[in-house]
Amino acid sequence: MVQLLGPAEIRGLAAELNVRPTKKLGQNFVHDPNTVRRIVELSGVGPRDAVLEVGPGLGSLTLGLLAAGARVSAVEIDPVLAARLPVTVRERASETAQQLTVLERDAMKVGAGELPVPPTTLVANLPYNVAVPVVLHLLAALPSLTRALVMVQTEVADRMAAGPGSRIYGVPSVKLAWYGKARKVAAVPRAVFWPVPNVDSALVAFERATAPASDVDRDAVFAVIDAAFAQRRKTLRSALASWAGSAEQAGAVLRAAGVDPGTRGEQLTINEFVRVAESARLRPSV
Structure with missing residues (x-):
């Protein structure tokens, strides 16, 4: 015993x-x-x-x-x-x-x-x-x-x-x-x-559970997450500016992913972060 x-x-x-x-x-x-x-x-x-x-x-x-x-x-x-x-x-x-x-x-x-x-x-x-x-x-x-x-x-x-x-x-x-x-x-x-x-x-x-289906890897998605919450009070357009290369580039990536550039990271699901990473993959400058 x-x-x-x-x-x-x-x-x-x-x-x-x-x-x-x-x-x-x-x-x-x-x-x-x-x-x-x-x-x-x-x-x-x-x-x-x-x-x-x-x-x-x-x-x-x-x-x-x-x-x-x-x-x-x-x-x-x-x-x-x-x-x-x-x-x-x-x-x-x-x-x-x-x-x-x-x-x-x-x-x-x-x-x-x-x-x-x-x-x-x-x-x-x-x-x-x-x-x-x-x-x-x-x-x-x-x-x-x-x-x-x-x-x-x-x-x-x-x-x-x-x-x-x-x-x-x-x-x-x-x-x-x-x-x-x-x-x-x-x-x-x-x-x-x-x-x-x-x-x-x-x-x-x-x-x-099964990880989200995606053409990008986990590290790419996690890089978006880290950038989005590094300045969590800012809109995603601003928070992702350094990650994307500029606020304009960030806005374009977000819109292509179907995400409002004026929203904040705390509003996004994991699948939406995946879409942002996928959108960035299609833009060579990001």
Whole structure:
């Protein structure tokens, strides 16, 4: 039987390893077993799933995922925590030890060839400062990922799940929409973490979908998105001026794409951004 970690065990492990949680690495460890069980339940993972966990820390969520029967590839950048995690699993869930692989790596550098099996699901308590870049990198690098459940800062969760027309709709919202559908599913109270963070957290679920059909590649579309939101208060004609070569060129590209040059980036869907990139492709000067 898997023994999950509680507050005493978390503090005991931290003391043993002389670990002092740092803001730089976004280390806030979940110490509430019920929260771990809830995350695992919402993730829907089971014995047939190969799970990628980023930032396992002291192993709270790792143990919960192993208890569900999943095979877990845990990516941990901290060498002390990476070395201790297999020991914790052997101590508290010995029958699942063979289901765990630990990689001492920066998640932003993980590629498919480094993992023992292609992961189907991402489940992670992500450092707040790198949550969106990590998710976008993994979706791009690991096409086997079909779904995700990630815990992030509430404001980040809102941006990830926002739709066109919302004042918080922006780069994370649109780029995630290229890969599929994100939605905010639950709040997570501050009290379940050690140390207690000074921000609220939430869970975001993601389901991969087929990328928009297009004659241009993802990088070309993402370049339009970045330019559109670099000066989000400006109209697209102005915001895309540098990207297109001039405001006049931007206006022509937008009109050819069927987009009003006087609108702003926050009004456009991912498919409309694709049309803008396709329109630019037909104009050699852009």
